[in-house]
Amino acid sequence: MGLFSKDIAMLDDLFVHTLQDIYYAEHQITKALPKMIDKASNPQLKQGFETHLRETEGQIARLERVFEMHGEKPKQVDCPAIDGIIKEANEIAGDVADKAVLDAALIAAAQAVEHYEITRYGTLIAWAKQLGRDDCAAVLAETLAEEKSTDEKLTQMAETGANARAEQVTEPA
Amino acid sequence: MGLFSKDIAMLDDLFVHTLQDIYYAEHQITKALPKMIDKASNPQLKQGFETHLRETEGQIARLERVFEMHGEKPKQVDCPAIDGIIKEANEIAGDVADKAVLDAALIAAAQAVEHYEITRYGTLIAWAKQLGRDDCAAVLAETLAEEKSTDEKLTQMAETGANARAEQVTEPA
Numbered sequence: 001m002g003l004f005s006k007d008i009a010m011l012d013d014l015f016v017h018t019l020q021d022i023y024y025a026e027h028q029i030t031k032a033l034p035k036m037i038d039k040a041s042n043p044q045l046k047q048g049f050e051t052h053l054r055e056t057e058g059q060i061a062r063l064e065r066v067f068e069m070h071g072e073k074p075k076q077v078d079c080p081a082i083d084g085i086i087k088e089a090n091e092i093a094g095d096v097a098d099k100a101v102l103d104a105a106l107i108a109a110a111q112a113v114e115h116y117e118i119t120r121y122g123t124l125i126a127w128a129k130q131l132g133r134d135d136c137a138a139v140l141a142e143t144l145a146e147e148k149s150t151d152e153k154l155t156q157m158a159e160t161g162a163n164a165r166a167e168q169v170t171e172p173a
Numbered sequence: 174m175g176l177f178s179k180d181i182a183m184l185d186d187l188f189v190h191t192l193q194d195i196y197y198a199e200h201q202i203t204k205a206l207p208k209m210i211d212k213a214s215n216p217q218l219k220q221g222f223e224t225h226l227r228e229t230e231g232q233i234a235r236l237e238r239v240f241e242m243h244g245e246k247p248k249q250v251d252c253p254a255i256d257g258i259i260k261e262a263n264e265i266a267g268d269v270a271d272k273a274v275l276d277a278a279l280i281a282a283a284q285a286v287e288h289y290e291i292t293r294y295g296t297l298i299a300w301a302k303q304l305g306r307d308d309c310a311a312v313l314a315e316t317l318a319e320e321k322s323t324d325e326k327l328t329q330m331a332e333t334g335a336n337a338r339a340e341q342v343t344e345p346a
Contacts, residue, residue, distance in 0.1 A: 008269040014278055021261075078262075083284060084257025088194075096181045105187055109297040115292040116285065119305040126331045129193075136314060158299045 015067045019063060022136045024076035026060045029113060032086045040106055041099040045157060049110070052150055059143045066136045085112050107158045114151040121147060121149055188261055189245055190298045192236060195293045197249035199233045202286060207261045214272040218330060222283070225323055232316045239309045258285050280331045287324040294320060 008014050033053040040046040067074040089109035096102040121144040128137035181187050213219040218319040240247040249257035269275040294317040301310035 008265070008274060008278070009271060011274055011277060014269070014274060018281065046227065080260040081254070082257070084255070087253040092181070096187070098182060101181060101184055101187060104184060104300070105181070108191065108238035108292075111292045111296060115288040119284045122328065122332065123284060126328070127277070129332075131195035133225040134200065155295065155299070159302075
């Protein structure tokens with residue numbers, strides 16, 4: 001969640017800080033996804049990334065709504081976790097020559113991103129409820145449902161199409 | 174997954190590389206957990222981290238078994254993702270003064286670690302099956318089950334005890 005500008009004293013501070021953390025993360029994801037769309041070969045995967053890019057833009061708008069509901073201005077704080085996850089995704093995308101194997105690697109990278117979001121939104125929802133902000137929790141839950149659905153679709157692709165093709169292409173005849 | 178020493182040509186290369194990535198990650202987690210144990214106040218949370226440290230040691234042994242089954246020597250490669258996740262965990266642990274709020278932050282940090290492991294083991298299992306290595310998949314599935322169980326226990330603590338206490342302690346009377 002990056003270095004804090006002030007110490008965290010209350011659960012409310014932690015909630016706001018984590019909102020800022022995921023707000024930064026979502027912005028980084030909108031920058032990373034176009035590269036992943038370019039690199040993906042499987043049309044279903046390419047399409048999935050395109051859909052997720054649009055969803056991510058909606059998730060940013062939803063976070064801005066939560067900031068506003070909570071009387072805070074939207075703000076980003078550095079998030080070394082998402083930076084590390086995206087760094088890995090870029091490194092792997094640069095190192096895999098075979099298209100089908102690259103697709104398998106892209107799916108894995110995207111799932112790492114999804115799981116980071118799933119854990120942060122899960123935490124934010126628990127804290128919002130604890131703070132008596134069921135209204136914020138409800139908005140955040142919409143995003144969590146989208147992230148889980150995206151992760152499930154990626155799992156399906158990993159278990160069926162993309163990996164099978166990777167195996168087929170790369171195994172010796 | 175760090176910089177590659179060679180390009181990834183086949184799904185098998187990707188599988189081995191990701192084994193090396195999570196092997197590094199598990200070692201980093203065994204270094205991070207003792208600090209989290211020290212910082213946790215809630216006895217249930219402290220105990221949970223202690224149990225997970227022992228589990229992580231078992232998971233490392235299990236990874237070594239999978240390397241061996243697959244004819245590879247156990248090896249670590251840098252994993253910027255887990256480094257980033259642990260960096261965030263350390264930063265937050267250093268910045269929260271209130272014990273109950275710190276516990277809530279530690280739970281969130283631990284869940285981010287768990288979700289990284291869940292996604293990587295999920296990917297490894299899918300690839301092992303694709304490669305016809307159901308034997309490796311079965312061993313990895315034991316670890317995945319442990320990670321999911323740990324994450325569920327942390328969710329329970331986040332939704333009940335630890336956060337409620339954080340709220341109680343920090344809200345103005």
